[in-house]
Amino acid sequence: MPIRIAVDAMGGDYAPLEIVKGAVEAAKEYNIAIQLVGNEVQIKEELAKYDTAGLDIGITHTDEVIEMGEAPAKALRAKKKASIVLTVESVAKGESQGLVAAGSTGAAMAASLFGLGRLPGIKRPVICCTMPTAKNPIALLDGGANSDCDAEMLLEFAIMGKIFAQLILGYDNPRLGLMNIGEEEGKGNELAKATYNLLTTKKEQLNFIGNVEGRDTFTGDVHVIICDGFVGNVILKTAEGAFKMVTKLLKEQFKSSFVNMLIGLLAKSVFAGFKKRIDYEKIGGALLLGVKGVSVIAHGSSKAYAVKNAIRVAKEAVEKDVNTKIVEMYNESMKAND
Amino acid sequence: MPIRIAVDAMGGDYAPLEIVKGAVEAAKEYNIAIQLVGNEVQIKEELAKYDTAGLDIGITHTDEVIEMGEAPAKALRAKKKASIVLTVESVAKGESQGLVAAGSTGAAMAASLFGLGRLPGIKRPVICCTMPTAKNPIALLDGGANSDCDAEMLLEFAIMGKIFAQLILGYDNPRLGLMNIGEEEGKGNELAKATYNLLTTKKEQLNFIGNVEGRDTFTGDVHVIICDGFVGNVILKTAEGAFKMVTKLLKEQFKSSFVNMLIGLLAKSVFAGFKKRIDYEKIGGALLLGVKGVSVIAHGSSKAYAVKNAIRVAKEAVEKDVNTKIVEMYNESMKAND
DSSP: OOOEEEEETTOSTTTTHHHHHHHHHHHHHHTOEEEEEEOHHHHHHHHTTSOOTTOOEEEEEOOOOOOTTSOHHHHHHHOTTOHHHHHHHHHHTTSOSEEEEOSOHHHHHHHHHHHHOBOTTOSSOEEEEEEOOSSSOEEEEOSSSOSSOOHHHHHHHHHHHHHHHHHTSOOSSOOEEEEOSSSSTTOSOHHHHHHHHHHHTTHHHHTEEEEEOGGGGGTSSOSEEEOOHHHHHHHHHHHHHHHHHHHHHHHHHHTSSHHHHHHHHHTHHHHHHHHHHTOHHHHOEEEEETBSSEEEEEOTTOOHHHHHHHHHHHHHHHHTTHHHHHHHHHHHHHHTTO | OOOEEEEETTOSTTTTHHHHHHHHHHHHHHTOEEEEEEOHHHHHHHHTTSOOTTOOEEEEEOOOOOOTTSOHHHHHHHOTTOHHHHHHHHHHTTSSSEEEEOSOHHHHHHHHHHHHOBOTTOSSOEEEEEEOOSSSOEEEEOSSSOSSOOHHHHHHHHHHHHHHHHHTSOOSSOOEEEEOSSSSTTOSOHHHHHHHHHHHTTHHHHTEEEEEOGGGGGTSSOSEEEOOHHHHHHHHHHHHHHHHHHHHHHHHHHTSSHHHHHHHHHTHHHHHHHHHHTOHHHHOEEEEETBSSEEEEEOTTOOHHHHHHHHHHHHHHHHTTHHHHHHHHHHHHHHTTO
16 A cells, blocks of 8 residues: 555645645555545646656545644634645544645644654654755754754754654755854853753764754755754744845846846856756745654645655655654663663 | 954954955955954954055954954953954053954853943844845844843843934834734734733834834844844844855856856846845944944954945944943833833
């Protein structure tokens, strides 16, 4: 039986159109089954646009949707049949092996946590983001699940990040760094100092290379970067903003004269090559690690290509059994303390 | 009598060569006096390279220098005659009106704090950074002076940032935002929530527009962004890293074939125009606000152009009497509480 991925068809800025399109593409390309969750009429309307012969695409109908602006906890209490809730339920019941959601991150996170539960030993699930770099992609966590953290939580993130970098990103022995504001020991805020000391006690096991700084996020020389969810979320969005500004300013510059416009046309393919290198859409989505099930959270602005890639991430996490490996490493790590 | 700016001639990756060069250029361009602090023989050797006729450039000799790697507090205790110490002393004694330092940020900050003292009422001096955006430059603070903060400190930063944005960046009524991981009230970590509430009590006075996110750093629509020094430093360095990666990948792409290289040559002037828009060197340096005196901290990798601009920032802060205005606004703000 092929892997089945449940997809919240109603979540995201371009739902259900781009979500359904991406799901159909994923079903074809990865030879997997898809369970679309949402308004059946709308989903069928979208599906009718594509040749889905031979594809295993199921539909779970619901009329309820959690909108982007709603407070997650409150919305989940009020809408027991929300598309994100039923998407998670499909995994919790074992009907699907993983899920993808591009709607409200807070709702997806809360629904996954309540619906799937935590992995044994793990106190706090974490958003594990894949970042483009000048070399290969790396993992940054926490991407925003936990605003206030202690050192023990960051140690858990380190364990989960290591497994992710090994199994999904393909690093044999990923180099793990602690986000800080200087490289030397003793630098940083209270959390960074305490975490540095704790990670040092598991230096070899984690291949902990010490403190890293904001600029190390993009060199590709550090493969897993650990920080609290506040700092991680700020890094993600700062990088997004910086890349957007660069694109905007370059466009303005190439439009500033007729000659520049011609040069811009010539350079089009070069820019396309460049864009591919920092392609967030290819990354697809972030894995919520630490819950009992595979849950991929995609950007709210995801179009079909990003949705397809998010489904690929879910499929890989299922195939490589990321969760079991996390529990194994967590247990080993705890034993080492005895 | 012209304004005199003391410059640590020995601080920075390219000291004294680029520091002296930048100082000579600043003396010429801004019609100010300069006091170079450091090894007299080396400084004179550098000065001999330029036509300094008619310029008022003094030298304060010292053999001691604090290196980049040294722990600031320890180094300051051991080296009472370090160039950064004597540079600060020149301002403390009133011989110079402001200072510029491109060496160890920690040492420059500590020396300024100990040597100049704090402005009345201000608990924590703050590094106020100017950031390039898609529109005009904005202020981000704290850039790294205070790793652990409370809401009261962030309120002080807001007051200082507002004055800076008005007097130095030229915004009549700068829009002030709190760095957070979501725009809605109630978002963020404990510090962000407490600060949001405190800033809200001075909403009109500060023109506080609410929470902003990492990506708002570069839109130019928020003119003052407030955060703790850990988050601020991570933002600065993440942006630096993102811009470096973009430059690197673009270069690689334009070198990937002969045709692309030719297009790259054609596009050279366009890129030069683009680079000017995100030119950190033009910004020169960050002001350490909250100390009794004007202290500008420049990037360790500053070359002459950046040093010259850092001196310009110091001169403007002196001319516009930033410190007096901060004290006035701080007092008003405190009265408003009564």
